Amino acid sequence: MIQEAQQLRIKGIRDGLLITTSSEGSFAELCAQLRAELQQKGAFFQGSRVALQVEARPLNKAQILQLQRLFIEYNLELWAILADNAETRTIARDLDLAIRLAGSQTDLDGNVLAHLPESSGNGHAPAHQQSDAQVLMLRETLRSGRSILHDGHVVIMGDVNAGAEIIAGGDVLVWGRLRGLVHAGAMGDDTAVICALDLNPTQLRIADQIAIAPHEAGRTPYPEQASIKNGQIIAERWKSGN
Amino acid sequence: MSGKVITVTSGKGGVGKTTVTANLATALAMRGRKVVALDADIGLRNLDIVLGLENRIVYDLVDVVEGRCRLRQAMIKDKRHQELYLIPAAQTRDKSAVSPSDMVLVCNELRQEMDYIIIDSPAGIERGFRNAIAATDHVLIVTNPEVSAVRDADRIIGLIEAEEKGPACLIVNRVKPAMVSRGEMLSIEDIIDILAIQLVGVIPEDEHILIGSNQGTPVAMNGSNGASASQAFRNIAGRLEGEDVPFMELKAKISFLDRLSSLFN
Numbered sequence: 138m139i140q141e142a143q144q145l146r147i148k149g150i151r152d153g154l155l156i157t158t159s160s161e162g163s164f165a166e167l168c169a170q171l172r173a174e175l176q177q178k179g180a181f182f183q184g185s186r187v188a189l190q191v192e193a194r195p196l197n198k199a200q201i202l203q204l205q206r207l208f209i210e211y212n213l214e215l216w217a218i219l220a221d222n223a224e225t226r227t228i229a230r231d232l233d234l235a236i237r238l239a240g241s242q243t244d245l246d247g248n249v250l251a252h253l254p255e256s257s258g259n260g261h262a263p264a265h266q267q268s269d270a271q272v273l274m275l276r277e278t279l280r281s282g283r284s285i286l287h288d289g290h291v292v293i294m295g296d297v298n299a300g301a302e303i304i305a306g307g308d309v310l311v312w313g314r315l316r317g318l319v320h321a322g323a324m325g326d327d328t329a330v331i332c333a334l335d336l337n338p339t340q341l342r343i344a345d346q347i348a349i350a351p352h353e354a355g356r357t358p359y360p361e362q363a364s365i366k367n368g369q370i371i372a373e374r375w376k377s378g379n
Numbered sequence: 380m381s382g383k384v385i386t387v388t389s390g391k392g393g394v395g396k397t398t399v400t401a402n403l404a405t406a407l408a409m410r411g412r413k414v415v416a417l418d419a420d421i422g423l424r425n426l427d428i429v430l431g432l433e434n435r436i437v438y439d440l441v442d443v444v445e446g447r448c449r450l451r452q453a454m455i456k457d458k459r460h461q462e463l464y465l466i467p468a469a470q471t472r473d474k475s476a477v478s479p480s481d482m483v484l485v486c487n488e489l490r491q492e493m494d495y496i497i498i499d500s501p502a503g504i505e506r507g508f509r510n511a512i513a514a515t516d517h518v519l520i521v522t523n524p525e526v527s528a529v530r531d532a533d534r535i536i537g538l539i540e541a542e543e544k545g546p547a548c549l550i551v552n553r554v555k556p557a558m559v560s561r562g563e564m565l566s567i568e569d570i571i572d573i574l575a576i577q578l579v580g581v582i583p584e585d586e587h588i589l590i591g592s593n594q595g596t597p598v599a600m601n602g603s604n605g606a607s608a609s610q611a612f613r614n615i616a617g618r619l620e621g622e623d624v625p626f627m628e629l630k631a632k633i634s635f636l637d638r639l640s641s642l643f644n
Contacts, residue, residue: 278575279537280534281530281531282533282534282537282538283537296575299530299533300530300533300534
């Protein structure tokens with residue numbers, strides 16, 4: 138398992154997931170690794186767009202199509218292949234796949250905003266208690282259609298507009314107005330919290346609980362924190378010393 | 380000389396992209412600029428109708444891209460103005476007939492001789508939209524004061540920012556001042572609050588816009604008829620040219636009954 142974890146890294150990036158693979162091992166082994174990883178975390182990743190970094194591994198058309206089918210099986214969309222091999226890039230481009238991450242805050246050397254902790258075969262450990270769970274910090278407003286997926290905590294300095302969503306393994310803090318959908322503790326951590334300067338979401342989820350905020354028009358916004366209390370999500374006005 | 384490419388888009392359909400494109404192109408041409416309006420809505424072309432040039436189409440954008448004619452041959456001159464041209468979309472093809480790189484080539488050629496290239500984008504966020512923004516320098520987002528249109532505008536603005544084509548500017552179309560003053564319609568402030576982009580125009584709901592579109596005479600050409608909408612489009616043209624044009628005050632005509640009911644509420 139430890140060996141596999143080194144060969145496959147999954148990171149949450151601006152436009153979905155970046156899966157980095159090593160060029161060692163056979164294609165069949167790569168598929169098996171991907172399958173094992175997706176099997177484990179599939180529900181968490183569901184619906185994401187995937188960029189696959191294959192480094193120097195050459196891939197032919199049939200192999201890329203096979204990968205595409207594999208991702209579709211887990212309800213993921215393969216949209217980019219990042220390859221060092223020029224021939225692989227040409228094939229990917231002919232299949233209408235992207236071959237670089239345009240407009241992304243990620244560079245190809247792997248300097249990404251955030252990465253998921255190495256899988257240790259225990260995908261359901263609450264991110265909250267993992268000291269190595271990283272914080273993803275974004276200084277921008279998330280507009281409708283943006284989706285942020287991250288294993289650790291998420292901090293947004295800006296608004297989260299209606300139609301945008303954040304799915305985090307840990308806590309979610311919005312230094313701005315929260316009007317979209319947030320799922321904190323998405324891997325089962327029911328101690329996760331969601332905070333916002335103006336908590337006015339379409340829907341809140343913590344672990345397996347779902348709450349719809351009462352819509353109060355024309356209220357004066359104040360900071361709130363939502364957490365699970367007595368089995369349901371409660372939003373409370375933030376006060377110092379909380 | 381290097382012209383400016385402006386794309387008019389919205390995400391949601393039916394908010395007035397084509398009307399805005401036609402009127403803006405007209406208003407800029409009336410200021411003496413060389414303008415070409417380009418319909419990127421391949422398969423669902425409308426801009427020709429709104430500009431009243433439908434019956435003069437011989438070649439279209441797809442003919443240019445596929446090399447059946449020269450660019451100049453597809454440019455239909457609007458004889459009511461000095462320098463206003465239309466490049467129509469093909470009606471019998473679909474969005475895949477043109478690629479983003481085709482659009483860049485066409486626009487770069489147009490830039491040589493035109494001051495403004497105004498692109499009418501199709502609704503949606505797929506290939507047609509990608510085509511429409513491929514070569515753009517400046518994006519105008521059209522929205523209506525309704526929640527669904529604003530939501531789609533927000534999505535589009537996000538996509539434009541991701542493509543590094545921003546910052547986009549906003550035009551709010553079909554504003555009914557009376558409904559806004561009664562609190563039944565999103566106000567301009569509400570919309571700006573959500574979208575957080577610069578406003579360049581507010582167009583009041585005006586039946587003359589529809590009449591003009593049906594007759595192929597954009598309302599921007601009118602002097603007295605539909606004066607406020609006509610003025611609104613001409614103001615946007617001025618702002619695009621860097622003038623500091625104050626926004627018109629859209630005053631609601633409050634009827635006696637409304638006043639009475641507001642007294643009791």
